[in-house]
Amino acid sequence: MHLRVVTPKGAKVDAQVAEVTIPGEMGDLGVLPGHRALLTSVGIGALSWKPVQGEIGWLAINGGYAEVADDEVVVITETAERPAEIDVQRAEAAQSRVTAELRAVDAARGEEVARLQQALRRAENRLAVAKRTKPVIPA
Amino acid sequence: MPSLKDIRKRIGSVKNTQQITKAMKMVAAARLRKAQEATETARPYSYRLRDVIAQLAARADFSDHPLLEQREPKRVHLLIMTSDRGLCGGFNAGINRATERYLRENPRGHEEVTLDVVGRKGHEYFKRRETPIGSYHREILNNVTLESASDIAEKAIVSFVEGDLDALYVVYNEFKSAISQEVVIEQLLPVAPAVPEGGGELAEFIYEPSKEQVMDAVLPRHITVQIYRMLLESVASEMGARMSAMDSATKNAGELIDRLTLQYNRARQANITKELMEIIGGAEALS
Numbered sequence: 318m319h320l321r322v323v324t325p326k327g328a329k330v331d332a333q334v335a336e337v338t339i340p341g342e343m344g345d346l347g348v349l350p351g352h353r354a355l356l357t358s359v360g361i362g363a364l365s366w367k368p369v370q371g372e373i374g375w376l377a378i379n380g381g382y383a384e385v386a387d388d389e390v391v392v393i394t395e396t397a398e399r400p401a402e403i404d405v406q407r408a409e410a411a412q413s414r415v416t417a418e419l420r421a422v423d424a425a426r427g428e429e430v431a432r433l434q435q436a437l438r439r440a441e442n443r444l445a446v447a448k449r450t451k452p453v454i455p456a
Numbered sequence: 457m458p459s460l461k462d463i464r465k466r467i468g469s470v471k472n473t474q475q476i477t478k479a480m481k482m483v484a485a486a487r488l489r490k491a492q493e494a495t496e497t498a499r500p501y502s503y504r505l506r507d508v509i510a511q512l513a514a515r516a517d518f519s520d521h522p523l524l525e526q527r528e529p530k531r532v533h534l535l536i537m538t539s540d541r542g543l544c545g546g547f548n549a550g551i552n553r554a555t556e557r558y559l560r561e562n563p564r565g566h567e568e569v570t571l572d573v574v575g576r577k578g579h580e581y582f583k584r585r586e587t588p589i590g591s592y593h594r595e596i597l598n599n600v601t602l603e604s605a606s607d608i609a610e611k612a613i614v615s616f617v618e619g620d621l622d623a624l625y626v627v628y629n630e631f632k633s634a635i636s637q638e639v640v641i642e643q644l645l646p647v648a649p650a651v652p653e654g655g656g657e658l659a660e661f662i663y664e665p666s667k668e669q670v671m672d673a674v675l676p677r678h679i680t681v682q683i684y685r686m687l688l689e690s691v692a693s694e695m696g697a698r699m700s701a702m703d704s705a706t707k708n709a710g711e712l713i714d715r716l717t718l719q720y721n722r723a724r725q726a727n728i729t730k731e732l733m734e735i736i737g738g739a740e741a742l743s
Contacts, residue, residue: 323504325602325681327497343665356512357664358673382674384508386661393505 318350320366322376322392329376329397336367337390339383348385355385359394361438363446375400377446379439400447408443415440460727463720467713474709480543481702488634488695494600495631495688502685509678510650512671515661521671522617523679526646529623530567533590533612534558535644535683537628537690538578540597545701547629547637547694548577554639555627559587564623572608574687600691605684613676616645628686629693635700637693642686644679 320337322330339346340362348355364376381394415437422429458466518525536555538548555578559569570590573579579592591611596604615621624645629637663670 321504323501325498325501328500341664346664353662354515354659355662355664356508356670356674357662358670382505382508382670384511386511386659391504391508393501393508 318348319389320392321389322364322378322394322397324394324397326396329399330366330374332366332374333369334366334390335369338363338365339390339392340364340378341383346383348390350388352385352388354387355383357383359383359392361435361442363442364392364397373449375446375449377403377443379442398443398446400449403443403447405444405447408440408447411440412437412444458723460720460723463716463723467716467720470709470712470716474706474713477702477705477709481699481706484544484695484699484702488692488699491688491692491695492631492634495685495692498685498688502681505674505678505681507650509647509674512661512674513647513649516649516667516671520667521675523613523645523647523671523675524649527622529564531570531621532564532566532568532623532625533570533572533615533621535572535608535612535624535626536574536578537626537686538573538575538581539690539694540576540594541698542577543701544694544698547697548575548581550637550639551578551627551629552581554641555582558625558627558641572612574608574690596687597691597694600684600687602680602684605687606680609676609680609683612645613679621645626683626686628690629697631689631692631696634696637696642682644682647675647678 318334318337320330320332320334321328335350337348339348339357340360341357342360343357345362346355346357359378359381361379362377364378366374368374376397376399378392378394379396381392383390383392385391415433419430419433419437422433424430513524516524534555536551538551542548555571562569570588571578571582572591572593573582573589574593575597576594579589579594582589593604593608612621612624616624623643626642626644628640628642630640631637
Protein backbone atom coordinates (compact mmCIF):
# COMPACT_ATOMS: atom_id res chain seq x y z
CA MET A 318 0.00 0.00 0.00
CA HIS A 319 1.29 3.42 -0.89
CA LEU A 320 1.01 6.51 1.29
CA ARG A 321 1.31 10.05 -0.03
CA VAL A 322 0.97 13.17 2.08
CA VAL A 323 0.90 16.49 0.23
CA THR A 324 0.63 20.05 1.52
CA PRO A 325 0.68 23.40 -0.31
CA LYS A 326 4.36 23.53 0.70
CA GLY A 327 5.18 20.32 -1.15
CA ALA A 328 5.05 16.56 -0.69
CA LYS A 329 5.84 15.24 2.81
CA VAL A 330 5.60 11.48 2.56
CA ASP A 331 5.83 9.15 -0.41
CA ALA A 332 6.37 5.63 0.84
CA GLN A 333 5.25 2.01 0.87
CA VAL A 334 3.43 1.25 4.12
CA ALA A 335 1.76 -1.65 5.85
CA GLU A 336 -0.74 0.34 7.89
CA VAL A 337 -1.95 3.93 8.22
CA THR A 338 -3.95 5.63 10.96
CA ILE A 339 -5.81 8.71 9.73
CA PRO A 340 -7.19 11.28 12.18
CA GLY A 341 -10.65 11.58 10.60
CA GLU A 342 -13.01 14.27 11.74
CA MET A 343 -15.21 11.62 13.35
CA GLY A 344 -12.32 9.77 14.99
CA ASP A 345 -9.28 7.78 14.00
CA LEU A 346 -9.45 5.47 11.02
CA GLY A 347 -7.14 2.53 10.58
CA VAL A 348 -6.38 1.63 6.97
CA LEU A 349 -4.88 -1.68 5.95
CA PRO A 350 -4.01 -2.82 2.43
CA GLY A 351 -7.08 -3.68 0.38
CA HIS A 352 -9.31 -1.14 2.11
CA ARG A 353 -12.50 -0.07 0.33
CA ALA A 354 -12.52 3.25 -1.50
CA LEU A 355 -12.99 6.00 1.05
CA LEU A 356 -13.08 9.76 1.08
CA THR A 357 -13.03 11.55 4.38
CA SER A 358 -12.37 14.96 5.80
CA VAL A 359 -9.45 15.06 8.17
CA GLY A 360 -9.33 17.00 11.41
CA ILE A 361 -6.48 18.25 13.53
CA GLY A 362 -4.57 15.24 14.72
CA ALA A 363 -1.76 12.77 14.42
CA LEU A 364 -1.25 10.78 11.27
CA SER A 365 0.84 7.70 11.85
CA TRP A 366 1.94 4.87 9.63
CA LYS A 367 3.84 1.64 9.86
CA PRO A 368 6.28 1.34 6.97
CA VAL A 369 7.00 -2.00 5.35
CA GLN A 370 10.33 -1.85 7.14
CA GLY A 371 11.50 0.44 9.90
CA GLU A 372 9.96 2.59 12.55
CA ILE A 373 6.48 4.04 12.84
CA GLY A 374 6.24 7.49 11.27
CA TRP A 375 4.34 10.46 12.70
CA LEU A 376 2.98 13.71 11.34
CA ALA A 377 0.98 16.44 13.04
CA ILE A 378 -1.61 17.39 10.44
CA ASN A 379 -4.11 20.19 10.32
CA GLY A 380 -7.31 19.71 8.36
CA GLY A 381 -7.86 18.49 4.82
CA TYR A 382 -8.96 15.29 3.12
CA ALA A 383 -7.86 11.72 2.78
CA GLU A 384 -8.65 9.46 -0.11
CA VAL A 385 -8.22 5.71 -0.13
CA ALA A 386 -8.46 4.08 -3.55
CA ASP A 387 -6.64 1.36 -5.45
CA ASP A 388 -4.37 0.50 -2.55
CA GLU A 389 -3.19 4.06 -2.28
CA VAL A 390 -3.76 6.50 0.56
CA VAL A 391 -3.56 10.17 -0.38
CA VAL A 392 -3.70 12.72 2.42
CA ILE A 393 -4.16 16.31 1.33
CA THR A 394 -3.64 18.65 4.24
CA GLU A 395 -2.90 22.29 4.99
CA THR A 396 0.15 21.61 7.13
CA ALA A 397 2.07 18.49 8.09
CA GLU A 398 4.96 18.50 10.54
CA ARG A 399 7.27 15.69 11.56
CA PRO A 400 8.07 15.37 15.28
CA ALA A 401 11.55 16.82 14.65
CA GLU A 402 10.10 19.84 12.84
CA ILE A 403 7.79 20.85 15.65
CA ASP A 404 8.81 23.88 17.67
CA VAL A 405 7.91 22.56 21.12
CA GLN A 406 8.56 25.84 22.92
CA ARG A 407 6.33 27.72 20.55
CA ALA A 408 3.56 25.16 20.88
CA GLU A 409 3.81 25.27 24.68
CA ALA A 410 3.65 29.05 24.63
CA ALA A 411 0.64 28.91 22.34
CA GLN A 412 -1.01 26.36 24.59
CA SER A 413 -0.73 28.45 27.75
CA ARG A 414 -1.60 31.70 25.95
CA VAL A 415 -4.72 30.27 24.33
CA THR A 416 -5.79 28.56 27.55
CA ALA A 417 -5.63 31.91 29.33
CA GLU A 418 -7.51 33.63 26.51
CA LEU A 419 -10.18 30.95 26.58
CA ARG A 420 -10.76 31.58 30.27
CA ALA A 421 -11.01 35.32 29.71
CA VAL A 422 -13.26 35.30 26.67
CA ASP A 423 -17.02 35.63 26.97
CA ALA A 424 -18.59 32.20 26.46
CA ALA A 425 -21.44 33.84 24.55
CA ARG A 426 -19.10 34.74 21.70
CA GLY A 427 -19.28 31.35 20.06
CA GLU A 428 -17.15 32.18 17.06
CA GLU A 429 -14.26 33.47 19.12
CA VAL A 430 -14.46 30.47 21.44
CA ALA A 431 -14.45 28.06 18.50
CA ARG A 432 -11.42 29.79 16.97
CA LEU A 433 -9.51 29.59 20.25
CA GLN A 434 -10.45 25.97 20.76
CA GLN A 435 -9.10 25.18 17.31
CA ALA A 436 -5.86 26.96 18.13
CA LEU A 437 -5.62 25.04 21.39
CA ARG A 438 -6.18 21.74 19.63
CA ARG A 439 -3.46 22.57 17.12
CA ALA A 440 -1.00 23.37 19.90
CA GLU A 441 -1.88 20.23 21.87
CA ASN A 442 -1.68 18.12 18.74
CA ARG A 443 1.82 19.43 18.02
CA LEU A 444 2.96 18.69 21.57
CA ALA A 445 1.52 15.19 21.44
CA VAL A 446 3.11 14.39 18.11
CA ALA A 447 6.44 15.79 19.26
CA LYS A 448 6.29 13.10 21.96
CA ARG A 449 5.09 10.59 19.35
CA THR A 450 1.80 9.87 21.07
CA LYS A 451 -1.83 10.39 20.18
CA PRO A 452 -3.28 13.68 21.37
CA VAL A 453 -5.95 13.39 24.00
CA ILE A 454 -8.97 14.87 22.29
CA PRO A 455 -11.52 16.22 24.74
CA ALA A 456 -14.98 14.83 24.18
CA MET B 457 26.88 60.65 -43.25
CA PRO B 458 26.37 61.30 -39.52
CA SER B 459 29.02 63.37 -37.81
CA LEU B 460 31.38 61.96 -35.19
CA LYS B 461 29.47 63.74 -32.46
CA ASP B 462 26.16 62.21 -33.57
CA ILE B 463 27.58 58.70 -33.52
CA ARG B 464 29.11 59.26 -30.11
CA LYS B 465 25.78 60.40 -28.75
CA ARG B 466 24.01 57.42 -30.27
CA ILE B 467 26.49 54.98 -28.70
CA GLY B 468 25.93 56.63 -25.32
CA SER B 469 22.19 56.28 -25.52
CA VAL B 470 22.32 52.64 -26.63
CA LYS B 471 24.67 51.94 -23.73
CA ASN B 472 22.17 53.46 -21.32
CA THR B 473 19.38 51.32 -22.71
CA GLN B 474 21.56 48.26 -22.43
CA GLN B 475 22.19 48.98 -18.78
CA ILE B 476 18.47 49.20 -18.14
CA THR B 477 17.65 45.96 -19.94
CA LYS B 478 20.48 44.25 -18.13
CA ALA B 479 19.15 45.40 -14.76
CA MET B 480 15.62 44.30 -15.68
CA LYS B 481 16.96 40.91 -16.66
CA MET B 482 18.66 40.49 -13.29
CA VAL B 483 15.52 41.52 -11.41
CA ALA B 484 13.39 39.15 -13.48
CA ALA B 485 15.85 36.32 -12.87
CA ALA B 486 15.71 36.84 -9.12
CA ARG B 487 11.92 37.01 -9.08
CA LEU B 488 11.72 34.04 -11.41
CA ARG B 489 13.62 31.91 -8.93
CA LYS B 490 11.12 32.73 -6.21
CA ALA B 491 8.07 32.29 -8.43
CA GLN B 492 9.38 29.03 -9.84
CA GLU B 493 9.91 27.65 -6.37
CA ALA B 494 6.40 28.64 -5.30
CA THR B 495 4.91 27.03 -8.40
CA GLU B 496 6.82 23.82 -8.00
CA THR B 497 5.88 23.39 -4.34
CA ALA B 498 2.21 24.13 -5.02
CA ARG B 499 1.97 21.69 -7.92
CA PRO B 500 1.92 18.30 -6.15
CA TYR B 501 -0.76 19.52 -3.77
CA SER B 502 -3.03 20.90 -6.45
CA TYR B 503 -2.51 17.98 -8.82
CA ARG B 504 -3.31 15.47 -6.07
CA LEU B 505 -6.39 17.42 -5.11
CA ARG B 506 -7.43 17.51 -8.75
CA ASP B 507 -7.04 13.72 -9.00
CA VAL B 508 -9.09 13.18 -5.88
CA ILE B 509 -11.79 15.49 -7.23
CA ALA B 510 -11.84 13.73 -10.58
CA GLN B 511 -12.25 10.39 -8.80
CA LEU B 512 -15.00 11.88 -6.71
CA ALA B 513 -16.80 13.37 -9.70
CA ALA B 514 -16.57 10.09 -11.60
CA ARG B 515 -18.41 8.34 -8.79
CA ALA B 516 -20.89 11.06 -8.00
CA ASP B 517 -24.15 11.93 -9.64
CA PHE B 518 -24.70 15.39 -11.08
CA SER B 519 -27.44 15.81 -8.53
CA ASP B 520 -25.07 15.20 -5.62
CA HIS B 521 -23.62 18.68 -5.58
CA PRO B 522 -24.44 21.92 -7.43
CA LEU B 523 -20.84 22.30 -8.63
CA LEU B 524 -21.02 18.99 -10.51
CA GLU B 525 -24.04 19.91 -12.57
CA GLN B 526 -23.21 19.73 -16.30
CA ARG B 527 -25.37 22.19 -18.18
CA GLU B 528 -25.16 23.21 -21.78
CA PRO B 529 -22.44 25.89 -21.76
CA LYS B 530 -24.50 28.84 -22.96
CA ARG B 531 -23.31 31.59 -20.69
CA VAL B 532 -19.67 31.17 -19.84
CA HIS B 533 -16.78 33.13 -18.39
CA LEU B 534 -13.18 33.06 -19.51
CA LEU B 535 -10.75 33.89 -16.74
CA ILE B 536 -7.67 35.22 -18.48
CA MET B 537 -4.36 35.72 -16.70
CA THR B 538 -2.06 38.41 -18.05
CA SER B 539 0.54 40.62 -16.36
CA ASP B 540 0.45 44.15 -14.99
CA ARG B 541 3.68 45.13 -16.70
CA GLY B 542 4.94 44.86 -20.22
CA LEU B 543 8.41 44.19 -21.62
CA CYS B 544 7.99 40.47 -21.27
CA GLY B 545 8.10 39.27 -24.85
CA GLY B 546 5.12 37.37 -26.15
CA PHE B 547 3.68 36.65 -22.72
CA ASN B 548 0.57 38.83 -22.88
CA ALA B 549 0.22 38.67 -26.65
CA GLY B 550 -0.05 34.88 -26.39
CA ILE B 551 -2.91 35.08 -23.92
CA ASN B 552 -4.71 37.80 -25.83
CA ARG B 553 -4.36 35.95 -29.12
CA ALA B 554 -5.56 32.64 -27.67
CA THR B 555 -8.53 34.43 -26.08
CA GLU B 556 -9.47 36.22 -29.28
CA ARG B 557 -9.24 33.03 -31.27
CA TYR B 558 -11.45 31.27 -28.75
CA LEU B 559 -14.01 34.08 -28.95
CA ARG B 560 -13.94 34.03 -32.75
CA GLU B 561 -14.08 30.27 -33.24
CA ASN B 562 -16.36 29.56 -30.28
CA PRO B 563 -15.71 25.79 -30.38
CA ARG B 564 -18.33 24.87 -27.80
CA GLY B 565 -21.10 27.06 -29.21
CA HIS B 566 -21.53 29.51 -26.34
CA GLU B 567 -24.22 32.11 -26.54
CA GLU B 568 -22.58 34.64 -24.30
CA VAL B 569 -18.92 34.86 -23.31
CA THR B 570 -17.74 37.27 -20.63
CA LEU B 571 -14.13 37.86 -19.66
CA ASP B 572 -12.78 37.94 -16.14
CA VAL B 573 -9.38 39.53 -16.31
CA VAL B 574 -6.28 39.29 -14.14
CA GLY B 575 -3.55 41.77 -15.05
CA ARG B 576 -3.59 45.28 -16.46
CA LYS B 577 -2.31 44.26 -19.90
CA GLY B 578 -5.25 42.01 -20.71
CA HIS B 579 -7.70 44.52 -19.29
CA GLU B 580 -6.39 47.34 -21.48
CA TYR B 581 -6.34 45.14 -24.56
CA PHE B 582 -9.91 43.90 -24.33
CA LYS B 583 -11.36 47.17 -23.07
CA ARG B 584 -10.08 48.83 -26.23
CA ARG B 585 -11.74 46.13 -28.33
CA GLU B 586 -15.00 46.50 -26.42
CA THR B 587 -15.19 42.84 -25.46
CA PRO B 588 -17.58 42.41 -22.51
CA ILE B 589 -15.54 42.31 -19.29
CA GLY B 590 -17.25 40.88 -16.23
CA SER B 591 -14.65 41.61 -13.60
CA TYR B 592 -11.13 42.91 -13.39
CA HIS B 593 -8.98 41.62 -10.54
CA ARG B 594 -6.23 44.10 -9.85
CA GLU B 595 -3.24 44.15 -7.59
CA ILE B 596 -2.97 40.45 -6.90
CA LEU B 597 0.06 39.61 -9.01
CA ASN B 598 2.69 41.22 -6.82
CA ASN B 599 1.93 38.81 -4.05
CA VAL B 600 -0.16 35.81 -5.01
CA THR B 601 -2.02 34.45 -2.00
CA LEU B 602 -4.63 31.79 -1.39
CA GLU B 603 -6.95 34.58 -0.23
CA SER B 604 -6.95 36.38 -3.56
CA ALA B 605 -7.46 33.07 -5.35
CA SER B 606 -10.32 32.31 -3.02
CA ASP B 607 -11.97 35.68 -3.82
CA ILE B 608 -11.95 34.87 -7.52
CA ALA B 609 -13.15 31.33 -6.88
CA GLU B 610 -16.00 32.40 -4.63
CA LYS B 611 -17.40 34.86 -7.15
CA ALA B 612 -17.40 32.20 -9.85
CA ILE B 613 -18.91 29.56 -7.56
CA VAL B 614 -21.73 31.86 -6.49
CA SER B 615 -22.72 32.76 -10.04
CA PHE B 616 -22.43 29.14 -11.13
CA VAL B 617 -24.70 27.92 -8.33
CA GLU B 618 -27.20 30.70 -9.03
CA GLY B 619 -27.29 29.72 -12.69
CA ASP B 620 -25.80 32.93 -14.13
CA LEU B 621 -22.83 30.96 -15.34
CA ASP B 622 -22.78 27.56 -17.06
CA ALA B 623 -19.04 27.04 -17.31
CA LEU B 624 -15.76 28.67 -16.35
CA TYR B 625 -12.60 28.32 -18.40
CA VAL B 626 -9.17 29.68 -17.54
CA VAL B 627 -6.67 30.93 -20.11
CA TYR B 628 -3.17 31.11 -18.63
CA ASN B 629 0.49 30.51 -19.33
CA GLU B 630 1.60 27.17 -17.98
CA PHE B 631 5.15 27.33 -16.71
CA LYS B 632 7.38 24.86 -18.56
CA SER B 633 10.85 26.18 -17.89
CA ALA B 634 12.62 29.52 -17.52
CA ILE B 635 12.65 29.96 -21.27
CA SER B 636 9.37 28.40 -22.30
CA GLN B 637 5.74 28.69 -21.35
CA GLU B 638 2.62 27.46 -23.02
CA VAL B 639 -0.82 29.04 -23.27
CA VAL B 640 -3.47 26.57 -22.11
CA ILE B 641 -7.24 26.74 -21.76
CA GLU B 642 -8.60 24.69 -18.86
CA GLN B 643 -12.13 24.06 -17.69
CA LEU B 644 -12.66 24.70 -13.97
CA LEU B 645 -16.45 24.67 -13.69
CA PRO B 646 -18.40 22.47 -13.76
CA VAL B 647 -16.00 20.05 -12.12
CA ALA B 648 -15.16 17.44 -14.76
CA PRO B 649 -15.28 13.74 -13.84
CA ALA B 650 -12.31 11.45 -14.48
CA VAL B 651 -12.62 9.04 -17.36
CA PRO B 652 -12.65 5.60 -15.69
CA GLU B 653 -9.68 3.48 -16.72
CA GLY B 654 -10.57 0.44 -18.76
CA GLY B 655 -14.23 1.39 -18.66
CA GLY B 656 -14.88 -0.75 -15.58
CA GLU B 657 -17.39 0.07 -12.87
CA LEU B 658 -15.95 2.14 -10.05
CA ALA B 659 -16.37 1.07 -6.49
CA GLU B 660 -18.48 3.58 -4.60
CA PHE B 661 -16.62 5.63 -1.99
CA ILE B 662 -17.35 5.46 1.68
CA TYR B 663 -17.80 9.06 2.80
CA GLU B 664 -17.02 10.37 6.24
CA PRO B 665 -18.79 12.20 7.83
CA SER B 666 -21.24 12.22 4.89
CA LYS B 667 -21.22 12.64 1.15
CA GLU B 668 -22.74 16.13 1.32
CA GLN B 669 -20.35 17.40 3.97
CA VAL B 670 -17.27 16.06 2.21
CA MET B 671 -18.31 17.54 -1.13
CA ASP B 672 -19.28 20.88 0.38
CA ALA B 673 -15.82 21.16 1.84
CA VAL B 674 -13.68 19.71 -0.90
CA LEU B 675 -15.16 21.14 -4.11
CA PRO B 676 -14.86 24.90 -3.41
CA ARG B 677 -11.43 24.26 -1.95
CA HIS B 678 -10.43 22.57 -5.18
CA ILE B 679 -11.47 25.57 -7.30
CA THR B 680 -9.52 27.93 -5.05
CA VAL B 681 -6.39 25.78 -5.08
CA GLN B 682 -6.45 25.42 -8.87
CA ILE B 683 -6.81 29.18 -9.37
CA TYR B 684 -3.98 29.69 -6.90
CA ARG B 685 -1.73 27.33 -8.81
CA MET B 686 -2.61 28.94 -12.14
CA LEU B 687 -1.80 32.40 -10.76
CA LEU B 688 1.57 31.12 -9.57
CA GLU B 689 2.25 29.47 -12.93
CA SER B 690 1.33 32.68 -14.69
CA VAL B 691 3.66 34.80 -12.55
CA ALA B 692 6.55 32.37 -13.00
CA SER B 693 5.95 32.34 -16.76
CA GLU B 694 5.86 36.13 -16.84
CA MET B 695 9.22 36.36 -15.08
CA GLY B 696 10.70 33.75 -17.38
CA ALA B 697 9.39 35.55 -20.46
CA ARG B 698 10.71 38.88 -19.21
CA MET B 699 14.09 37.42 -18.44
CA SER B 700 14.52 36.00 -21.94
CA ALA B 701 13.13 39.16 -23.58
CA MET B 702 15.55 41.35 -21.62
CA ASP B 703 18.41 38.97 -22.28
CA SER B 704 17.96 39.24 -26.04
CA ALA B 705 17.44 43.00 -25.77
CA THR B 706 20.78 43.25 -23.96
CA LYS B 707 22.47 41.16 -26.63
CA ASN B 708 20.94 43.23 -29.43
CA ALA B 709 22.12 46.43 -27.77
CA GLY B 710 25.63 44.96 -27.59
CA GLU B 711 25.61 44.20 -31.31
CA LEU B 712 24.35 47.68 -32.10
CA ILE B 713 27.11 49.22 -30.00
CA ASP B 714 29.74 47.15 -31.85
CA ARG B 715 28.38 48.28 -35.21
CA LEU B 716 28.23 51.91 -34.17
CA THR B 717 31.75 51.78 -32.73
CA LEU B 718 33.04 50.43 -36.04
CA GLN B 719 31.23 53.17 -37.91
CA TYR B 720 32.64 55.75 -35.50
CA ASN B 721 36.22 54.56 -35.97
CA ARG B 722 35.87 54.52 -39.75
CA ALA B 723 34.54 58.05 -39.74
CA ARG B 724 37.34 59.16 -37.44
CA GLN B 725 39.97 57.62 -39.71
CA ALA B 726 38.39 59.16 -42.81
CA ASN B 727 38.59 62.53 -41.12
CA ILE B 728 42.26 62.13 -40.31
CA THR B 729 43.03 60.99 -43.86
CA LYS B 730 41.14 63.95 -45.26
CA GLU B 731 43.06 66.40 -43.07
CA LEU B 732 46.39 64.80 -44.04
CA MET B 733 45.52 65.10 -47.75
CA GLU B 734 44.67 68.75 -47.24
CA ILE B 735 47.98 69.44 -45.48
CA ILE B 736 49.99 67.58 -48.14
CA GLY B 737 48.06 69.37 -50.88
CA GLY B 738 48.76 72.74 -49.23
CA ALA B 739 52.49 71.99 -48.86
CA GLU B 740 52.78 70.91 -52.50
CA ALA B 741 51.09 74.05 -53.71
CA LEU B 742 53.65 76.21 -51.83
CA SER B 743 56.77 74.45 -53.12
